[in-house]
Amino acid sequence: MANEYTVGExxxxxxxxxxxxxxxxxxxxxxPSGRSEGNNYRRYGDADVQTLHRILAYQxxxxxxxxxxxxxxSEAPPLAELLARQITQAEAELGRQQKLLAMLRRVHARASAxxxxxxxxxxxxxxxxxxxxxxxxxxELEQVRQAQEALGEAGIARFRAAYQALLDAMRKLAGQGAxxxxxxxxxVALQWIELTRGMPDSEEMRRKGRAMFAAEPELLKGSGFTxxxxxxxxxxxxxxxxETQA
Numbered sequence: 001m002a003n004e005y006t007v008g009e010x011x012x013x014x015x016x017x018x019x020x021x022x023x024x025x026x027x028x029x030x031x032p033s034g035r036s037e038g039n040n041y042r043r044y045g046d047a048d049v050q051t052l053h054r055i056l057a058y059q060x061x062x063x064x065x066x067x068x069x070x071x072x073x074s075e076a077p078p079l080a081e082l083l084a085r086q087i088t089q090a091e092a093e094l095g096r097q098q099k100l101l102a103m104l105r106r107v108h109a110r111a112s113a114x115x116x117x118x119x120x121x122x123x124x125x126x127x128x129x130x131x132x133x134x135x136x137x138x139x140e141l142e143q144v145r146q147a148q149e150a151l152g153e154a155g156i157a158r159f160r161a162a163y164q165a166l167l168d169a170m171r172k173l174a175g176q177g178a179x180x181x182x183x184x185x186x187x188v189a190l191q192w193i194e195l196t197r198g199m200p201d202s203e204e205m206r207r208k209g210r211a212m213f214a215a216e217p218e219l220l221k222g223s224g225f226t227x228x229x230x231x232x233x234x235x236x237x238x239x240x241x242x243e244t245q246a
Contacts, residue, residue, distance in 0.1 A: 005044045007021055007041070007042045010049070014049075014052060024055060024065075027066075027069070028069060030048060030051050030052055030055060032044050053082075054079070055068055057085075092138070135208050135209075135211070136205070163195060166192050167229075170192070170232065173185050180233075181235060181239035185239075190244070192236075193241065210230065214227065
């Protein structure tokens with residue numbers, strides 16, 4: 001059985017105002033499919049609801065009302081196609097919100113701990129977030145997020161502790177002038193390879209990371225890395241991998 005709605009009912013059910021519905025009608029975007037007998041009140045049917053959804057969806061995608069009218073004609077894309085586009089857009093927005101949530105949690109933890117370095121941490125975190133989004137694709141950042149989710153909070157804490165210990169060891173060896181491909185460094189490099197196994201680590205991502213740090217060295221502040229240490233680590237890991245593959 002077909003549904004019918006007055007202008008007030010449709011406004012209430014759709015979450016928009018009666019004034020907006022009248023405006024859409026004035027622009028020729030949404031005309032009620034019928035009128036009630038006697039009082040001539042507007043009556044909206046199922047097809048009108050679908051048209052209203054299209055209007056709101058296109059507005060959400062950033063289109064102006066004047067550009068929406070041609071998309072509502074007989075050659076308009078199927079509703080399922082429009083819904084699929086909305087799903088894609090919503091998933092992308094959800095991904096951005098999840099990243100924001102992770103950032104806020106890190107900032108909250110630092111704020112709870114207090115300390116004069118909080119402001120520096122906030123500024124560095126905001127800068128890093130924008131930089132990573134510039135240098136890496138959504139797919140690559142999603143791979144990192146999924147790897148972090150797979151570890152869980154406890155796993156991430158263990159990973160960071162082991163990561164820091166190996167980083168300190170690499171820094172000490174580099175400071176002693178050790179050969180990154182030499183026997184003194186190899187055990188640490190092998191531990192590094194094992195620790196980062198399963199983490200996103202394609203050649204393309206490594207290339208982008210090095211280019212990002214070279215262009216924006218301030219991102220290394222507070223990470224424990226320098227460009228020289230990154231180069232030392234790259235050479236050590238590459239040598240260890242060749243050794244294990246030989």
